[in-house]
Amino acid sequence: MSKIDGKRLLKDLHELRSIGAHRSGVHRPTFSPQDMKARHWLAARLTEAGLTPEIDGIGNVIGRGGGDSRRLLIGSHLETQPYAGWLDGAMGVVYGLEIARALGRGIDVGAWADEEGHYGSFLGSRSFCGLVDEAELDAAHNKHDGTPLRDALQRAGLAGRPRAVIDPARYIGYLEAHIEQGADLEDSGRRLGVVTSIVGSRNFRIGFEGVQNHAGTTRMAIRRDAGVALVRLAAAIDRRFPHVAGPRSVWTIGRISLDPGASSIIPGRAEMLFQFRDTDPAVLDRLSSELDTLIAEAAKGPCRVTVEKMPVSQPTAMDAEFQDVLVRAAERQAPGQVERMPSGAGHDAQILATRIPAAMLFVPSIGGISHHWAEDTKEDDIVLGCAVLADAATELLRIE
């Protein structure tokens, strides 16, 4: 098989890391100047690799090769969470680039815009799969600062460009490599994970409306404190969810705000962002039902409770044959170092899987850290992951 060049791979990753560098990580939010610089950097590398690059109307960077035979698509994303890690997304994209160079044929590369959800939910890969209409783009805005997506596309020089859409007949399937973002590989002492299924998530914005008042003069008995109502629901979730969750369910309150948020004012409004994830739809339903029960109990209190259901993602199984190919390649490159595992994080692969067979390979995250600038992976593991993915790609292209 064609060998990947580990030094070239790492050199590219470190070059990409310098675009938006923040401490040992990267700050490269979607459509920021540094994000666009990274997209143009990739387009130039794709050209050097003999592919024809396109940056489309949603910012997807797609490198296509010539020839008539069916191809493999390999990719991930380039933008990052705020002040986050250097490998989350970038590694999977540069694997695609390196494998295209190493194999010299059969590989297209994709960098899907906004996987990190600054403006929406998997906008780039969903656009590529034909799942985004213009009305959704009209309505989308940056969740941190409210910038309309259309304005951001304009400033990024992308307004008016067509959005590329997948031709499923062109592809054997899709491969995506990613850092694990958890500590299961590290804990088990293994270096490679083959993803069985990507978790589904349910997301909620839960609001409480009480009565704002003076924190010194309003007796406890007559208060309608929205913050207390929130704390009671949050504590009930913390108490009850372990009893209804599956063994790998996770649930998180990521944000709490009290309004107006002053020490001497009883909060009149409060809000939390709550989500849970599991690979089993039945478990997700059970958790949803428990949440409904707890919210109904909360609504008996003195504050009004509102629940906004946010974008949902369904659990997505990875292609079984592709999984086997990845496991065989891993055993060839690093015997005894692979395990099958679910993905607790969402990935573009779950979107591509709606159109073509898709599979994912994980490499270890040091200390399980991700979505933080301290995120890292050993260089040996980065190179090994690319070799395994290249090996699997070779097998899949030969099958074809």
Next chain:
Amino acid sequence: MSKIDGKRLLKDLHELRSIGAHRSGVHRPTFSPQDMKARHWLAARLTEAGLTPEIDGIGNVIGRGGGDSRRLLIGSHLETQPYAGWLDGAMGVVYGLEIARALGRGIDVGAWADEEGHYGSFLGSRSFCGLVDEAELDAAHNKHDGTPLRDALQRAGLAGRPRAVIDPARYIGYLEAHIEQGADLEDSGRRLGVVTSIVGSRNFRIGFEGVQNHAGTTRMAIRRDAGVALVRLAAAIDRRFPHVAGPRSVWTIGRISLDPGASSIIPGRAEMLFQFRDTDPAVLDRLSSELDTLIAEAAKGPCRVTVEKMPVSQPTAMDAEFQDVLVRAAERQAPGQVERMPSGAGHDAQILATRIPAAMLFVPSIGGISHHWAEDTKEDDIVLGCAVLADAATELLRIE
């Protein structure tokens, strides 16, 4: 006795309300342009009333009359909480102005800067009582936007002015009228409250430090979620405090923040502002001790807990003789309409009480609302309160 002019009183209050008007309330933060406009407006009214006004180096507006006999000081504050009510502070100041006009002698008027604590704790009245040194002013900054107090004083045209300090021998004592900011008067159907004691408060900034990580990939068992640690302590306070509190104790979590505050990120840091109040120092000590216990329990969890003790205020009894004078005046003006009550809010009177006898009169707050633009009091009650305070002032000046 000299009669106050209710129409003139209301006309002044409505004029003052127009400075920084926000819906039916007022936005007049300390040293903002609108706050300074209000201070200059008051100075002009004091001149018209035959007093000599001074705006001192901390923004206190003091109107002094001539003559050798000992005087009464009447006042309150002019600035407001953000987007708050039109009477909180302003009413007590304009009572002073109106009573100075009505009695024609014996009254000084004070508007104490920053009672609402945008830059510190009772900076104006504490400065007037000789309790603030230059180092405190050097260190003080706006708690909302971080502006150094020195910069704000410069912009307000107050830098370099001397700060006025009380001559206790000049005064019989201090009277302050205020809206109740609670619903006790309304609930009891009475129109006047004579304050027995002002509550003390203890304030805490409680921080939690865990490990920020990905909300999808980090198993529940290994998380060190700072938000969960905060919620557990908040819920424990909610559960335990009713068992150790006094009948009028109040406690409030006014602010919660999770960092970084995104739906898919486990919070690495969390913080809450917590305070409690009571008129009884023994109850405050008991609540402090309970909080210590709960924090010690919280510290056994996976997150580090830090506690910053913020400015404390001690419970302050009002002068017993002054209270009796106020009750007698209230019974003369509105028989059966007065009750004695503690103040759940802090007031400048608790600072002035460290130097001269001090007492407070409350008028009802409609619906108990305050620190909100909807705060209001019936005009009849506003006028009645001023008449009672004028009557009490007359009696106190005659005693002298």
